[in-house]
Amino acid sequence: MADSTPLLTTTQQNSPDESETPKFQYQHHYGTVENTIEQCIGDLSFAQFLQAVLVSIAWLFDAQQTFISIFVDAEPTWHCNTPDGSCNSSLTNICHLPNNSWSWDLPISTSTISEWNLECTGSLIVGLPASAFFIGCLLGGLLLSTLADSTLGRKKLLLLTCLLMSLAALATAFVTNVWMYSVLRFLSGFGRGAIGGCSLVLSSELVGKRWRGPVGIMGFVCFTLGFLSLPAMAYANRGSSWRNLYIWTSLPSIFYCIFIHLIVRESPRWLLVKGRKEEAISTLKSMATENENMKWSFSGLSLEQETWNNINFYSAIKVLLEKKWALGRLSMVMLTSFGIGMVYYGMPLGLGNLSFNLYLSVTFNAVSEFPSSLITFFVVEKIKRKSSLMVFGILSGICSVMSVVVGKQGWMRLQVGFELVSFFSACTAFNILLIYSLELFPTCVRNSAVSMVRQGVMLGGVFSPVVVGAGRKNNGFVSYGVFGLVISFSSLFVVCLPETKGKTLCDTMDEEEQKERKEIRSAIGCDNDTIAAGV
Structure with a gap:
């Protein structure tokens, strides 16, 4: 990487009668794409902010399709038609009553349960559409996410997956049975699986190091x-x-x-790693704070980075699996993400099991995400990733179990309070997990790695509808107890991961390995050969 050619030179073009010293002139060698881009877009311009906002809006539609099952698949309330007292809507099992002895409180079209007579079917059938959605998320993330690192790039994959999710959701409105409904939910989840990770990576790569955390939030x-x-x-x-x-x-x-296609730009980091320098220059010029009449050059990019231009389909995943340190990091963070995902997606789905107004309880859970995001926003640059992730994960587990205990005592309001604290802690842990995952892996495999972590979250989501279904007959006793135990145990795996707070992002696997060797050497005082053998 010892090339004397500057990675970036920018000069202000003056008119013939001007003799000012150029305002921008960099004559230093910058060893990585990170340093190069920092010189261009370190400060947040309006163009960068607009791009980041547009990319982040994808999360809004992601959330709607993720939690829409809470309402469309909810079991409606019902009332008895017999005046003789043989039927009690609060105590009697609806499946033990004759069909003409009870009625739904609202029209049968208000829920898939009432429209397709699923009220007495098993928990596997009732939870099938939601589970199919999360299975689709799991497979979609595995099969599609690596395209953002290899062939399609961040922008095109975000456009493709968001469009697939939306079209499948629109078609869902016209199905006539639970089986077609489940298939379309699977397709919607298949597209949705790569949206969050792709959006997070693209928005963070459009801004400088200083703004990476706030943009992620x-x-x-x-x-x-x-x-x-x-x-x-x-x-x-x-x-x-x-x-x-x-x-x-x-x-x-x-x-x-449509707006994504017309307005959003591709990640300049990905373009540089792929060797598409002219496109990267055009993107950087459109986002830099002051770019009028400036000349840009990236002629000094190292061959080490250029070799990633030849990355093959799914080779990003292959690289992650071949490198022992990368496989170790990926395994630990995915095990952590499984428990967080089971609680994060399962708790809202299980709110119908609690003796509380569904609309209010869902609203309270949604509102609890705001302080979670704000806390992460303000403290993300100050807190250590490992310890904070473990603390919030264990706290979520304890409160989930406590909601089961107090619920058995009939303290409904206290039960909802513990449930909210548990969900809030899971949300905060989820936010920190995604930022932590971004920092654990270099640019060449970052999108694939983050997407794999999200698949761990999705895998937890796959099991959560079944767990929720099993808890319907006991007011959530089974479901919330399982949630608490799983997230508490899975949070312990972060102990095996390195701390990334305040560390510079790397672009290639070799850079990441060199940085890790240097950190280990400075920590224990070993020589280079010993560290190289260990890595």
Whole structure:
């Protein structure tokens, strides 16, 4: 990497009668793409802010499709038709009553459960659409996410996946049975699986190091807004068909895809790593704070970085699996993400099991994400990743178990309070987990690694509807107890991961290995040969 050619030179073009010293002139060698881009977009310009906001809005539609099952697949309330006292809607099992002895409180079209007579089917069938969605998320993330590092890039993959999710959601409004419903939920999840990771990576790579954390939190805030919009839309739609919710959430998302195509730019980091320097220069010029009449050059990029231009399909995943240190990091962080995902997606789905108003409880859970995002926003640059992730994970588990204990005592309000604290802690742990994952892996495999971590979260989501279904007959006793134990145990795996707070992001696997060797050498005083053998 000892090349004397500057990675970046920018000169201000003056008119013939001007003799000012150029305002921008860099004559130093910058060893990485990170340093090069920092010279261009270290300060947050309006163009960067606009790009980051547009990319982060994808999280809003992500949240709507993720949690829409809370309302469309909820079991409606019912009442007895017999005046003789043989039926009690609060105590009697609906499946033990004759069909003519009870009725739904609202029209049967308000829920998939009532429309397709699923009230007495097993928990596997009732939870099938939600589980199919999360299975689709899992497979979609595994099969699609690496395209952002290899062939398509961040922008095109975000556009493709968001459009697939939206079109499948729109088609869901016209299905006639639970089987087609589950298939389309799977397709919607398949597209959704790569959206969050791709959006997070693209927005963070469009800004400088100083703004990476705040921009990442912006996506979390948009996700919260999407989650919060659902109870309001569902309440406005109460008494009407559940199909309306899918139409209301899918159409704006389709129009959003048009804006992505027309306005959003590709990641300059990815373009440079792929050797597409002219496109990277054009992107950087459009986002730099002062770029009028400036000449740009990246002629000095090292061959080490250029070799990543020849990366093959899915080779990013292969590289992660071949490197022992990368595989170790990926395994530990995915085990952690599994427990967080089970609680993060399972708790909102299980709110119908609690003896509390569904609209209010969902609203409280959505609102609790705001302080979670704000706390992460303000302290992300000050807290250590490992310890904070473990503390919030264990706290979530303890409160989840406590909600089970107090619920058995009949203290419903206290139960909801513990549930909110547990969900808040899981949200905060989730936010920190994603930022932590960004910092654990270099640019060449970052999107694939983050997406794999999200697949661990999705895998937890796959099991959560079944756990929720098992807890319907005991007011959530089984589901919330399992949630608490799983997230507490999985949070302990972060002990095996390195701390990344304040560390510089690397662009290639070799750079990451060299940085790790240097840190280990400075910590224990070993020589280079010993460290190289260990890595």
